[in-house]
Amino acid sequence: MPDSLKLPYTRYLDPDGHLLGTLPAWADDFELLGRLYRQMVLTRLFDQKAVAMQRTGRIGTYAPTLGQEAMGVAIGSLMQPEDVLVPYYRDTAVQLMRGVKMEEILLYWGGDERGSAYADPVVAQDFPLCVPIATQALHACGVATAMKIRGEHRVTVTTCGDGATSKGDFLEALNVAGAWQLPVVFVVNNNQWAISVPRRIQCGAPTLAQKAIGAGFHGEQVDGNDVLAVYERMQLALERARQGKGPVLLECLSYRLGDHTTADDATRYRSAEEVKQAWQEEPIKRLQAYLAAQGVWDERREQALIAECQALVQQAVEAFEAAGNQAPETVFDYVYAQWPAVLAEQRELFLERAARSQGGNQDGQ
Ligand SMILES: Cc1ncc(C[n+]2csc(CCOP(=O)(O)OP(=O)(O)O)c2C)c(N)n1
Numbered sequence: 513m514p515d516s517l518k519l520p521y522t523r524y525l526d527p528d529g530h531l532l533g534t535l536p537a538w539a540d541d542f543e544l545l546g547r548l549y550r551q552m553v554l555t556r557l558f559d560q561k562a563v564a565m566q567r568t569g570r571i572g573t574y575a576p577t578l579g580q581e582a583m584g585v586a587i588g589s590l591m592q593p594e595d596v597l598v599p600y601y602r603d604t605a606v607q608l609m610r611g612v613k614m615e616e617i618l619l620y621w622g623g624d625e626r627g628s629a630y631a632d633p634v635v636a637q638d639f640p641l642c643v644p645i646a647t648q649a650l651h652a653c654g655v656a657t658a659m660k661i662r663g664e665h666r667v668t669v670t671t672c673g674d675g676a677t678s679k680g681d682f683l684e685a686l687n688v689a690g691a692w693q694l695p696v697v698f699v700v701n702n703n704q705w706a707i708s709v710p711r712r713i714q715c716g717a718p719t720l721a722q723k724a725i726g727a728g729f730h731g732e733q734v735d736g737n738d739v740l741a742v743y744e745r746m747q748l749a750l751e752r753a754r755q756g757k758g759p760v761l762l763e764c765l766s767y768r769l770g771d772h773t774t775a776d777d778a779t780r781y782r783s784a785e786e787v788k789q790a791w792q793e794e795p796i797k798r799l800q801a802y803l804a805a806q807g808v809w810d811e812r813r814e815q816a817l818i819a820e821c822q823a824l825v826q827q828a829v830e831a832f833e834a835a836g837n838q839a840p841e842t843v844f845d846y847v848y849a850q851w852p853a854v855l856a857e858q859r860e861l862f863l864e865r866a867a868r869s870q871g872g873n874q875d876g877q
Pocket residue numbers: 602643644645672673674675676677701703705706707768772
C-alpha cells in the first residue's frame with residue numbers, strides 16, 4: 513500500500529481493558545466514563561429485550577445493536593443538540609444517546625409511524641432510521657449543504673455499515689462532501705459482515721476509510737470496540753467539520769455479534785469459532801475491566817446498574833404497549849410531503865378491504 517494511504521488507527525484499550533498508551537486528558541473524568549459505561553449497559557439490555565419482544569411477536573422485526581454499543585454511545589454523546597443525525601437501521605445505541613425514547617424505538621420496529629416522530633425537541637430534526645442501504649449518505653449531504661449555505665456551526669453525522677460503502681450512493685455522497693467541503697462526518701460501522709457477505713470480499717481496498725482520500729478529505733480508522741478511542745477521534749472529527757475544515761470519514765472496526773436482523777440466522781454463514789473470538793473483543797467488558805482496574809467499578813455497582821437499567825427498559829415496554837395500535841392506513845400517510853393523486857385509489861381500496869375484513873371477523877368468518 514502506498515504510504516499516502518496508510519491512515520491513522522486509534523486504540524487505547526486492549527480487549528482486556530489494559531491501557532496501551534497515554535489517554536487524552538478528558539479520560540481522567542471518571543464521571544464521564546461512568547456515564548458512557550452506564551449507557552452502553554442500558555443499550556445492551558434494551559437490545560436484548562427488543563429481540564425477545566420480536567421472538568414473542570410483539571414487534572415486527574429488529575436489527576440488533578449487540579457489539580456496536582461503544583460506537584453509538586460515543587457518537588451520540590458528542591453530538592450537540594443542534595447537530596443532525598442521519599442514521600441507519602443498526603443505530604439503536606446512537607439514537608438512545610441522542611434522546612430518542614426506548615418506546616419510540618419499539619414503536620418503529622412495531623411498524624408504527626409514531627416511532628419516528630421523536631418527542632424530545634433535541635432529536636426532532638434527526639432523521640428516521642434509513643433501511644435502503646446508503647441512501648442516507650446523500651440525504652446527509654443535503655442537510656450539510658443547507659447548514660453550510662446558512663453559515664451555521666452545525667454538523668451532520670451519518671452512519672452506515674461496511675457493505676453500504678460499496679454502494680454508488682455512498683461514493684457519490686463522499687464526492688459531493690469533498691467537492692463542497694461540507695460539514696458532515698461519515699461514520700462507517702465496519703462490523704465485518706453485510707448480511708452473509710464478509711468484508712474481505714466486499715471491497716478490494718485494505719481500508720474503507722481510504723475512500724475519503726479519493727474524495728479529497730480526511731479518513732481514518734478507529735477500534736470501534738474501544739469507546740475511549742471512538743470518543744477521542746469523533747470529538748476531533750466533529751470539531752473539524754464544525755470549524756468549516758471539511759468532512760471526515762471515521763471507519764470504526766467492530767463485529768456484528770448478533771444476527772443481521774431477527775429474520776436472519778447467522779450460524780448458516782459464519783463459524784462459531786469466529787463469533788467466539790469476536791466476543792473476546794466486545795466493548796462493554798473492556799471498559800468495565802478498565803474502570804475496575806482504576807478502582808471505580810465493582811460487582812455491587814454493576815448489579816445496581818443492571819437493576820436500574822432493567823427497570824427503565826420495563827417502563828419503556830409498558831409505555832409501548834399502552835400506546836395501542838395505529839390505524840393501518842397510516843402506512844400511506846408519511847411517505848410523501850405532497851400526496852400523489854395516483855395513490856388515492858389504493859388508499860380507498862385498502863380502507864374498503866380493511867373494513868370488509870373487520871366485518872368478516874365480526875361475523876366469525
Ligand atoms: C438498496 C438496498 N439494497 C439491499 C438491501 C438489503 N440489505 C439490507 S441490510 C444489507 C446489508 C448491509 O450491510 P452493512 O452495510 O454492512 O450494514 P450492517 O447490516 O452490517 O450493519 C442489505 C444488502 C437494502 N436494504 N437496500
